[in-house]
Amino acid sequence: MMNLPEPVALIESLARADWGMVIVSTGGGSEAISHLLSAGGASRVVLEAIVPYATQAVDRLLGGPQEVYCSSRTARRLAIVGWQRACLLGTPAPQAVGVAVTAALRSQQPKRGPHRIFVAVQTLTATSVVTLCLEKDARSRPEEERLAAALLLQRIAVECLGNPAQAFDRPLLTGEHVQVERQNAPQAWQELLAGVRLGVGIETSGHGALAGVTGEHSLAEQHAPSAQQGLVAPGQLIFPGAFDPLHAGHRRMAEIAERILSQQVAYELSIVNVDKPLLDYCEMRTRAAQFTDRTLWLTSAASFLEKTALFPDSTFVMGSDTYTRLLELKYYGGSVEAATQAVRQIAEKARRIILFDRARDTACKNLARIDVPQQLQAITTAIPVEDFQSDISSTQLRR
Template identity: 45%
Template sequence: MSQPLATSPIELLRRTGTQLVLVATGGGSETIPILLTEPGASDVVLEAVVPYARPAIDDLLGGEQESYCSDLTARRLAVAAWQRGTVLGATANQSAGLAVTGSLRSLEPKRGQHRLHVALHRLAGTTTATLVLAKGDRTRVEEERLAAVLCLDLLLAEAAGEPVAQWRDELNALLLPGEHIVREHCDPPASWQQLFSATAAAVSTGGADGDKTEVILPGGEPRHQVTGRLLFSGSFAPLHEGHLAMARIAEEIAERPVEWELSVSNVEKPMLDYIEISRRAAQFDGRPLWLSRAATFVEK
C-alpha cells in the first residue's frame, strides 16, 4: 500500500531533488520494492542493482575486496553508485549513492556475526551506519526488514537534514536490547566538493599556509607557479616509514621540499569517499598535501 505523501520516502526525496542509485548485496534488497512501489519513483530512482555474487561486486569496484561485508566496501559501493548517478543524468549535487552490505541469517548457521553496513555518498558528504545484530534472535525476513528500515532512515535523514520520525521510530523499535548503531559522517570542505564536481583539478591542504587552500582549476596551473616542484604521489593506505624515508632522500637530492599528492580518482575503481580521504589526509599531520583528480602520471 502506498504511504501518505507526508511520510512517503519517494515524495520526500522528490522534493529535495534527490536522484538515487541503490546497491544492495547480502541483505537490504527490501529497500528497493519499498521505494519502487511508491508513486513518482521514476522521478527519484535512477537504478537499483543487487550484485550478490562476489564477481559482480568485483566488477563494480574494479577488483577483489578484502571483505565483502564491511564499512569500507559499503562506502566504495556508495561512491560507485553516486558516480553512476552522474552518468545516468543527475548532477553531482542531485546524485545520491546508497549502498548496503549484509551478513544475515542463511540456510547454514554463520560462524561470524550477523551485521549490516550502510553507506550514503553525496556531494555534500559521506555517511555510514553499522549494526551488529543479535545472532539467531530474528528470522531472515525480520533481519531484512531491519536492513531496509536502516537504509531508509539514513537516506531520508540526510535528504531532510534531520531524522524522519516515522523511520527513526520504527528503527528504534526494531532494535533488540544490547544492539546499537554506530554512525559516522564526514562533511567535506568546499574545495573537496569542487574535486568531486570536477570544477577543480587539485586542491592543497596543510603546509606552511596552514588551513589556506589553493585550488587548481581543470586545465589550470597553481597561482604561485614553482619550477621543478617535487611531488610524491601515492595512495598512502597507509602512509608508512618507507614513504617518509623516500621523501627525505628525495629532498636531499633535489634540494627542495616534498609536496605529497593523493588522487581521489582511480582509472578502474570508484573515487575515494570523504571519510576515507579524511582518514588518509590526517596521516600527513600538516605536511603539504595535494588532493587531485589526476588518476595517471600523465595527468599529474
C-alpha cells in the same frame, strides 16, 4: 515483524527535493528497493537499483576484489559508485545520491562472525555510513532482512530530507545500537569531487594531522583553477601515491629524495583512480590525516600524464611498481600509439623521476629489462638497491 515506512510519502518528498538516486544492495536490504518501487512515480527518484549478490559481481562494480565485503569501506565504495552512476544518468551533482547496503545476515550456513549491516549514503556535501551489529540468531532471516531495509530507508530519509543526527527509531535488542560516521565536505572538496576543481592543497600547522584536516584554524587550503598553469609553480618535488596506508617505506623514499634535491617533498593523492571508484569524503579524511609534516595535494589527476600537467617541470618520486605501470597498454586503451605519445609527453613535462626499487621488483636493477623508452630513461634516476630496498606493501599492512 516491523512495518516499513509508507513509500508514497517518502518518494513524493524525495521528488520534491529533486533527488536522483541509485541504490546498491549486496547481502541484504534489497526489500527496501521493491518497497520504494511499489510507489507510483518512483522512477522520478530511483534511477537505478543494482543487486551485485555474488562477490564476483561486487568485484566487477568496484574494480577488483575487496579485502572485506561486509564492511564500512565496501559500503562507502558502493555508495560512491551509485553517486557516480546517478551523475552519469543525468542528475546534477548537487542532486545526485548514491545509497548502498552491505550485510551479513542469518543464512543456512551459520556465520562465523557477527550478523551486521552497513548502510552508506553519498551526496555531494557528505559521506555517511552507519553500522549495526545484530545479536546472533536472535531473529529469523526475514526479520533481519526487514531490519536492513528499514535502516536503509531511514538513512535515505535522514540524509536527503532530515536531520543527520536523527536516531534510528526501530526497536533493537539490548546491546544493539547504530553507530554513525559522517564526514561533511568543505566546499573545495565538493568541487574536487564534482570535477570542477583540479586540486586542493592541505597543510597542517603542527597541531596534529586530524586537526589539520578538519580544524577551522589549522587547515590551509590552496586552490588553482587552470590546468594550463598547473596547481603550483614549476620545479616542485612531488610524491604521488595512494598511501593506503602511508608507511615507513614511503617516508624513507621521501627522505632520500629530499636529500638528493635539497628540497621538501609534497605528497599527491588522486581521488580519481583508473581502475577503482572515487574516494569518498571519509576515505579522503582518513588518508589526509596521515600527513603531519608535509603538504598533501588532493587532486583529480588519475594518470601520471595528468599529474605532470598539474605539477609542471617537477621531479616525481616513484616506486618501481608504479613506474612499470606507465608502460602498460591497458592504461592507454590498448593502443601502442597512445602509450608512445603519453610517454613522450611525460618525458617532456617532467623534469625528473626518482625511481625506488622494491625487493621483489627489478626495475632499478636494470631499466632495460622492462623495455623503458629512451626518452623516459633519460629523465629517470634509479636509486641503487643497496641504498634503498623495501618490500613493504600497503596491501599487506591493511590485512
